[in-house]
Amino acid sequence: MDWNQVWTLVSLPDNVPIVLLLLMVPFYTVLAFREAAKNDRLIAELERDPDLRKSHHRVPYPWKPGWPKTVHVWPHxxxxxxxxxxxxxxxxxxxxxxxxxxxxxxxNPSLTMNPSKAPWYFLGLQELLVYFDPWIAGVVLPSIILLGLMAIPYIDVNPLGNGYYTWKQxxxxxxxxxxxxxxxxxxxxxxxxxxRGPGWLWFNLGETWDHHRVDHQVNYDLHELFGVTGTWPVFFFGLAFLGAFSAVVGGLTHLWIVKCMPAMRKRMSLIQYANMLHLWILMMIVVAKIIARLAFTVKNFWVTPWFNI
Amino acid sequence: MSHGHDEHTPAEPETPQGEGNPGGLLTKLRAKAKSPAEMGEEFKKTQVWTSIFRHKLDDSHRNRSLAVLSNVFLHLHPARINRDAVRYNFTWGMGGITFYLFVLLTLTGTLLMYYFHPSKAEAYRDIMFLQHDVPFGNLLRNMHRWCAHAMVITTWLHMMRVFMTGSYKPPREFNWNIGVLLLLFTMLLSFTGYLLPDDQLGFWAVTVGTNMARATPLLGHEGPFGPELGMSAFNDVRFALLGGSVVDANALLRAYIWHCISIPIIASVLMIVHFWRIRKDGAISGPAPVMLESEIKDD
Incomplete structure (x- = not known):
């Protein structure tokens, strides 16, 4: 354990925000779930007791009849x-x-920093470069993330949980x-x-960043493991694999939703449902590629003369 | 301290000058003089005061509302809000903090602009100058840097809070979309500022970042179908971003203008819409009364 290396990384001025992030994100996740638990208890209570539904103010904070439901912005x-x-x-x-x-x-353009890193908030995307071609990691995936985020309100048709923390709903x-x-x-x-250290190689936390380390890792494309050769056989093999993967993931997700969340499926139109499944499958492909690369040194699923996925 | 206290009690036989003469000028003036509180009340009746403050100040519901509604800086707030919406556990305050950081960044950024030339010859020297010679220059630059990082974090946490409370649900769908764009522009603001010190850190970060643009499908010379459409290093989208085929003087100038003018204007316009829509969509979403599955009526 190279504590000096750990300290060098953690105390790097530009890394301090990530240390902050490391503390704040779990804190607020726990806070959100604690608030959600309060509401979920109240919801369960109200579901059990129809009389309480008529009299309760439906917020887990204290309120008594006669108290105003709003307060002045000045000064509160x-x-x-x-x-x-x-x-x-x-x-x-x-x-x-x-x-x-x-x-x-x-x-100094003639002296490359090693590792050369983007600003910390883009390092997730830079990490995706390990798993995807640059056009996917740098252009397509960020666009899909943004479009997917923007689609959320139009896909999520659940009328429950509007304006309060909840987990169960x-x-x-x-x-x-x-x-x-x-x-x-x-x-x-x-x-x-x-x-990620020099050469964007994987260094466990506490491992010394060795600038002379060379990894003799051989990455395979999926078709190589199956012995497929020739441009077009490889093309169709990859296409078929991605198609099959999407069908399996989509199919299983569909079954899961129909069985466990029938109300959600019923509320969604076909277009909403298709878009939701689509985004879900894309997310799972990202997960699958990360696992395939890190655990099985498999790089590409689909190799074509123009691009690889 | 008892001695000093005794000196000024009224029982003290020695009186200050002038008070010994009941008919004196000073005594007459004192009789006429008003207390500071009275003078304040008088001043509030003057034209100067009433031209600035349009409402009275006594503590009434009406005046509390007017304090917010008749003030240009405060009037984005409603006069009254949900009694539980002020709870920190609900809002986390992240949206407001993000905006406040934007204000701090505008202030510190403007001050930094007084000392900064966006040219290869001067940019790095200007940063050194700021760090070592300009009074409080180092503090100014540090504030700008750390506020920028903090703003990225608070933007993310704000998005998380809005998601966790389901606040993107009707009628707030559109405002969530504006928020996603603001998320993008917050990161782009920070990213364009990264290059400006013109040091190794910024140079290579921006090189790595803009190399992605090379790979843009159709529009980048290393992207799928880019070369087929005639893209080269000298006419593709990366060239447009950098004003050249490498990160150099033009890229510095472009980053500077994006950072100081273009993106702040775009982000400000989006913020205006964002805040306006919060009001128009019924103010903050909650804490709303919980709804029950059994009460939902599906068509």
Whole structure:
């Protein structure tokens, strides 16, 4: 265990925000689930007791008849905003006094930094470069992430859980979102920051970053494992594999939804459902490629003369 | 301290000058003089005061509402909000903090612009100058850097909160979309600023980042079907971003203009829409009364 290496990484000024992220994301995840648990208990109680439904104010916070349901923004909200502004200002000033922004040597195109890393918030995408061609990792996947996020309100037709934390009423939506955000985004950022060293090689936390390390890892494309050769056989093999993979993942997901979440399926139109399944399958392909590469050194599923997936 | 206290009690036989003469000028003036509180009340009746503040200040429901509604900076708030919406556990305050960080970044960024030339010859030297010679220059640059990083984090957490409370659901679908664009532009703002110190860190980060653009399908010279459409390193989308085939002087200037003018304007317009829609879509989404599965009526 090379603690010096760990400290070098963690204390690098530009990595401090990720240390912060590492603390804040779990904190707020737990906070959200604690609030959700409060609401879920209340929901269960109300489902059990029809009389309570008529009298209860339906928020897990105290309220008595006669209390106003709203408060004045002045001062109740504004004082909190003012306080927040003061605290943020103080924190930023202290942070800025204690820690200097990094400044390396002047830009030098003939001296490549190793590792060459994008800003930390793009390191998840840079990590995807290990698993995908640049046009997918750098252009297509970010576009799909943005379009997929924008599609969420039009796909998620669940009328429950609008404006309050809940887990039990929105398991599928929250599970999918948190998997995407926590695992496929934040975790990849953390891997890209702390795990990927010189040559973008995998260094476990605490392993010394050896700039002379060379990995003699041989990556296979899937068709090579099956002994398929020739441009067109390879093309159709890959196409068939991806098609079959999508069909299996989509089919299993469909069965799962029909069996366990029939109300959700019933509320969605065919277009909504197709889009949702589509995005889900794409997410699973990303997961499959990450696992295939890290666990089985398989790089591409589909090899064509123009691009690889 | 008892001695000092005794000196100024009224029982003290020695009186200050002037008070010994009941008919004196000073005594007359004092009789006429108003207390500071009275003077304040008088001032609130002047034209100067009433031209600025349109409502009275006594503590009434009407005045509390007017304090918000008649102030341009506060009027994006409604006059009243859900009593539980001020709970930190519900909002996490992340949207507001993100906006406040944007304000801090605009302030520190503008100040930095006074010292910065976006040219290869001067950019790096200007940063050194800021760090070592400009009074508080290092603090200014640090603040700008760390606020930018913090803003990326708070934007993500804000998105997470909005998702976890289902706040993108009707009628707020469109505003979620504006929010996704703001997420993108927040990261682009930070990214374009990365190059400006013109050091190895920024240079290689932007090289790595823009190399992706080479691989854009159809529009990049290394992307699928790019060469077939006549793309080369000198006419593809990466060339357009960098103003050249490598990260150099033109890229520095372009990053500077994107960073200081174009993206802030785009982001500001989106923020105006974002905040306006929060109001128009019925203010903050909750904490809303919980709904029950058994009460949902499907068609």
């Amino acid at each position: 909200l504004l004082k909190r905003e003012f306080l927040a502004a003061i605290i943020v200002t103080a924190v930023m000033i202290v942070w800025s006094i204690c820690l200097d922004a990094p400044l390396e040597e002047p830009a 929105r398991k599928f939506a929250i599970g999918t979102f948190l998997f995407g955000f926590l695992v496929l985004w934040v975790l990849l950022v953390i891997i890209g920051t702390f795990i």
